Amino acid sequence: MQLIRSILAAPLLRSRIASIAQLRRTFSSSTSVSARAFKYVVSRRVKQKPAKKTNFWVKQHLKTGRRIKYPPYPYGDSNIFKRSNRGLFGGKFPMQGHSVSSELEKKNLRRWLPNANKTTLYSSVLKKRIRLHVVASVMKTIKKEGGLDNYLTKDKPARIKELGPRGWRLRYAVLLRLKEQEAKRLRGR
Known part of the structure; x- marks a missing residue:
């Protein structure tokens, strides 16, 4: 340590180190911004996206011209698995368990997510x-029921509980449309 101090104390070496530091340091606060060349900076236009078309159940106007006010979902939003609020998850949640290696039989904690896929379903009423986002087991139930509308309008408490907030809104939109169709049919008689 003292050897380094003695070397740095030598006046010739100190001046040489200072000149090397000056060579490396090219930035100076005295240069003005206008002196710098900004030839590679190009102003670019951001493509304007057209307004997104909202779906029926989001912006369906009643005869009064107001947006639909959905009744509150009786079971509330899921705070455990928030993704299930945005699709038909049928009450499925992530499960936890162990994956066990075959040779050493070591246990590692892991998670199993629901088998959810993004699908397009047709509503004949809407x-x-x-x-x-629909879970495979719910897809199977929809096919068994005979379509999305039949799945949504079933009145059993277990079905309403597994719908979730998104399914609840869809159900309300379908029931509104069915009510309108029924009123038209009665007026036509």
């Missing part, structure tokens, strides 16, 4: 294709 006359729209609806893009949703």
Whole structure:
């Protein structure tokens, strides 16, 4: 340590180190911004996206011209698995367990997520294709029930509980449209 101090104390060496530091340091606060060349900076235009078309159940106007006010979902939003609020997850949640190695039989903690896929389902009542995240077991139930509208309008408490907030809104939109169709049919008689 003292050897380094003695070397740095030598006046010739100190001046040489200072000149090397000056060579490396090219930045100076005295240069003005206008002196710098900004020839590679190009102003570019950002493509304007057209306004997104909102779906029926989001912006369906009633005869009064107001937006639909959905009744509150009786079971509330899921705070455990928030992704299930945006699709038809049928009450499925992530599960935890161990993956066990075959040779050493070591246990590692892991998670199993629900088998959710993004699919487009057609609603014959709304006359729209609806893009949703749907779990495979719910897809099977929809096919068994005979379509999305039949799945959504079933009145059993277990079905309403597994719908989730997004399914609840879809259900309300379908029921509104069915009510309008029924009123038209009665007026036509």
